[in-house]
Amino acid sequence: MTKTLKINKNVEQGILELLRFLLDGGKVSGVFTLKRINKEGSVAYSLVTRSDELEDAVPLFPLMPVNAGKLLSRFSLRGKSNKPVAAVVKPCELRAFIELVKREQGSLENIFFISSTCGGVYPIEMAVDGAVENNLSKYWEAVKKGEIPAQIRPACRGCVEFKPYTADMTVDLVGSSDIDKRCMILLNTKNGEELAQDMKGDFLEKELDKKILDKFQNKREAERKKLFDEIEEKMKGLDGFIDIFGKCLGCHGCSKVCPICYCKLCEFESPDSEYKPSNYESDLKKRGGLKVPPGTVYFQIGRLDHIAISCVGCGACEDVCPVDIPISIIFKKVGESVQKLFDYIPGRDVKEEIPLLTFEKDELSEVED
Amino acid sequence: MKKDEEFMPRILAFLCNWCSYAGADLAGTSRLKYPPSILPIRVMCSSRVDPLFIVKAYLGGIDGVLLAGCHPGDCHYEKGNYYTRRRFALIKKIFEELDMEADRLLLSWISASEGPKYAKVATEFTEKIKKLGENPAKNKIFL
Numbered sequence: 001m002t003k004t005l006k007i008n009k010n011v012e013q014g015i016l017e018l019l020r021f022l023l024d025g026g027k028v029s030g031v032f033t034l035k036r037i038n039k040e041g042s043v044a045y046s047l048v049t050r051s052d053e054l055e056d057a058v059p060l061f062p063l064m065p066v067n068a069g070k071l072l073s074r075f076s077l078r079g080k081s082n083k084p085v086a087a088v089v090k091p092c093e094l095r096a097f098i099e100l101v102k103r104e105q106g107s108l109e110n111i112f113f114i115s116s117t118c119g120g121v122y123p124i125e126m127a128v129d130g131a132v133e134n135n136l137s138k139y140w141e142a143v144k145k146g147e148i149p150a151q152i153r154p155a156c157r158g159c160v161e162f163k164p165y166t167a168d169m170t171v172d173l174v175g176s177s178d179i180d181k182r183c184m185i186l187l188n189t190k191n192g193e194e195l196a197q198d199m200k201g202d203f204l205e206k207e208l209d210k211k212i213l214d215k216f217q218n219k220r221e222a223e224r225k226k227l228f229d230e231i232e233e234k235m236k237g238l239d240g241f242i243d244i245f246g247k248c249l250g251c252h253g254c255s256k257v258c259p260i261c262y263c264k265l266c267e268f269e270s271p272d273s274e275y276k277p278s279n280y281e282s283d284l285k286k287r288g289g290l291k292v293p294p295g296t297v298y299f300q301i302g303r304l305d306h307i308a309i310s311c312v313g314c315g316a317c318e319d320v321c322p323v324d325i326p327i328s329i330i331f332k333k334v335g336e337s338v339q340k341l342f343d344y345i346p347g348r349d350v351k352e353e354i355p356l357l358t359f360e361k362d363e364l365s366e367v368e369d
Numbered sequence: 370m371k372k373d374e375e376f377m378p379r380i381l382a383f384l385c386n387w388c389s390y391a392g393a394d395l396a397g398t399s400r401l402k403y404p405p406s407i408l409p410i411r412v413m414c415s416s417r418v419d420p421l422f423i424v425k426a427y428l429g430g431i432d433g434v435l436l437a438g439c440h441p442g443d444c445h446y447e448k449g450n451y452y453t454r455r456r457f458a459l460i461k462k463i464f465e466e467l468d469m470e471a472d473r474l475l476l477s478w479i480s481a482s483e484g485p486k487y488a489k490v491a492t493e494f495t496e497k498i499k500k501l502g503e504n505p506a507k508n509k510i511f512l
Contacts, residue, residue, distance in 0.1 A: 237468045238505050246511040267421075286430060289510040297512045298428055304463050305420045334466045338459055356459065359451035361441065367458045369477035369490060 001205035005169075005196045007183040014183020015059045015088065015114070015171060021199050022086050023051040028112065028195070029083035032072070033059045040130045045071050047085070059088040059114075060173070062139050062152070063132055064121045067259040067316050069096025073106035080107035086195070088114045090121070091164040092314040095347020096259035098166060099310045102354055105262045112191055115167035117174040117208065119143035120156030124319045146175030146216045148223060155315025155328040158224030160217055163208070165348050168192035175212035227329050235330070241297060244330070247323045248296040254317035254327050260307040260346075268299045300327075304334055309355055310346040311335030378432035378498040382407045382491075383422070385415045387445035388480045389437035395484030396491075403491040406498075407435070414438065416449035420460035423474060427464075430507035433473045433498040435490070440478040450478070472501060 007014035022028045035046040036056040043061050045068055048054055068089040075081065089097070094115050100106045119142065126132045135151065142149035148157055164170055169192045172184040186206065187193045234240055252269065255261040267273060275283075275294055283290050311331050318328035339345060341364075342355035384390040390411045396403065412418060415438025423434050436457060438450040457476045464471035477490050506512065 235466075235468055237470070238509065241467055241469065242509060242511045287508055287510055291511045294512065298424060301424050301428075301463065301467070302421050305424065305460060308463060309459065334463055337466050338462050341458055341462055342455075356452070356455055359448065359455055361451065364454050364458050367454065367461055367476055369475055 001207060003187045003193055004204050004206035005185045005187060005199060005201050006204060007185070007199075007201040008181070009183055010181060011171065011173065011176075011179040011183040012058070012060055014185070016054055016057060018114075018183075018185065018196070018199065019054055019057070019059065019086065019088070020051045022195060023049070023054070025198070027084070028086045030085040031057075032068070032075075032085055032087035032089075032111075033057045034061045034063070034065075034088070036061075040128075040133070042127055047075070060116065060171070061132075062119065062121045062136075062149070063124070063127050064090065064093070064314065064316065064319075065124065065127070066257065067096050067314050068093035069098075069100055069312075070257075070259040070262075072097045072111065073100040073259075073262065076106040076109075076111070080109040081111060084110050084112065086112045086114060090118050090314075091115055091162060091167075092118075092159070092312045092347075093259075094164050094167060095161070095312045096314060098347040098350050099260055099312065099354075100262060101350055103262060108350065112169075112195060113164070113167045114169045114171065114185075115164035116171035117164075117213065118156075118159075118162045119149055119174055120152035120159065120162075121315075122151060123153050126151070140179070143173055144175070144177050144179060146212050146219075148219055153315040153319060153328070154227060154326065155313050155318060155332060158220060158227045158329070158332070159313060160220050160224060161313070161345070162216070162220065163213065165345075166350070168195065170208070172206075172208055174216050175209060228333050231326060231329050231333060241301075244325060245297050245300050246291070248300065248325060249323060250293045250296045250299065251322065252299070253320040253322065255303060257316040257320050258303075258307060259312070259314065259316070260310045261303070268295070268302060304331065307331070308335040308338045309342075309344065311339075312346050376499060376503065377404070378406050378495055378503075379408060380406045380433040380435055380491075380494060380498060381426050381431045382409045382435040382437060383412050383415065383418045384409050384479075385438040385445075385450075386411055386413050388439035388443065388478075389415075389487070391481035392437075392479040392483045392487040395481065396487040397484075399484045401484060401488040403488040404495040406432075406495045407491050414444070414446050414449040415453040416446075416456070418453065418456075420456050423460055427469075427473065427504065428506050428512050430504050432501075432504045433475065433494060435475045435477065435494055437477045437479045437487075437490070440480055443480065470501065470504075473498065473504065 315328040
């Protein structure tokens with residue numbers, strides 16, 4: 001059983017009250033959360049230190065403008081935070097941040113994580129025309145019932161990692177029918193308990209409802225299988241890959257938003273990977289034709305090689321793709337199979353080493369000749 | 370290539386300086402026979418081979434890639450080949466998942482004294498690639 005804080009308000013109000021309590025009580029110096037920019041539904045991650053600035057904060061808004069793991073990495077890249085900060089993030093954002101910390105791209109110190117069981121987020125294009133705002137009531141209806149909301153990111157539809165692994169506090173959302181009336185926050189860690197201490201509300205012992213979440217998991221798994229099967233149908237060898245990725249513009253937008261792609265100097269953007277006239281000549285001589293810019297397929301397979309082991313399947317890549325390539329599902333599918341090789345779940349535990357940086361002496365005999 | 374000519378694959382072999390390259394050398398000095406399909410590249414350690422080299426070679430149209438190093442436990446740098454094995458497993462899995470003829474990739478441990486093994490691996494791998502035929506990437510334009 002986990003110590004749980006119950007606030008008798010609807011879940012969004014409840015979280016805001018907790019955040020205000022943390023700021024006003026001096027328990028944290030800052031809050032990292034989604035905040036409304038305007039009425040059209042644009043939101044952005046913001047760092048807030050004054051509690052009156054929390055008025056238009058929307059911590060649980062179903063949108064991921066940027067993977068917060070990437071933002072928190074930038075926040076703590078040049079040194080740990082000197083003062084305690086509470087960050088409200090989605091489970092995959094937390095996992096992405098853990099993966100970045102493993103790569104020495106950030107520090108967990110002085111950051112407390114509030115996460116939730118996650119119903120998924122809408123694609124970013126829906127934020128632009130206000131569609132998210134119009135769908136909000138439908139979204140929460142579905143989450144309450146433990147169903148998959150319509151129109152969310154494909155990556156979210158098939159996501160089975162909707163429970164946070166290492167959050168200090170977990171908000172009970174999915175399948176929780178009374179989120180209109182009360183806000184249940186599980187205090188998973190000692191830090192979580194200490195933060196919530198003296199907060200107005202009831203403290204009780206509770207667990208997430210396993211039966212409801214298992215049911216939700218089954219729905220997600222079925223959806224995931226459908227998405228994977230569809231992609232497998234198209235992914236038939238090199239021809240299939242070209243069919244899917246041939247229209248890639250080479251904009252590298254997917255790598256720019258990918259939380260795992262952290263290199264400041266990307267190998268695929270270095271002058272070395274730029275084709276010289278002699279490269280064009282030799283390639284053209286061999287093939288009799290060449291896509292321009294060349295190397296988009298190489299880029300995609302290369303990116304798979306670089307990040308598949310740590311792909312958290314957040315779906316940010318697909319969200320920004322201007323030519324609608326189903327990148328996130330392909331990366332998720334390949335990523336999961338690669339991760340399974342090493343029994344690895346990215347972001348599960350900061351102490352687990354990235355499989356490529358370690359080894360067992362006796363393993364993988366199946367790949368040897 | 371003329372039609373009646375037999376297809377001779379081109380296989381890129383990354384050989385580590387301390388074991389497999391010496392093994393290949395031994396195969397030569399022992400006058401062992403193996404097909405003229407192998408294009409060797411000497412690397413200081415098999416772990417020097419970035420999996421992207423393999424991807425690049427494959428997309429460039431090479432028919433097969435052989436990656437060879439010291440036996441596990443015998444690495445000149447003590448643990449380089451353990452990392453190689455994980456990286457190779459990763460790239461092979463990616464090829465498998467994309468349904469892209471993972472059989473064209475081979476990892477083998479060949480020590481400096483294993484000239485016959487080198488000749489055997491080279492022969493068998495060449496035969497395997499012959500059965501697979503030419504790399505389809507060779508004539509693809511949209512790469």
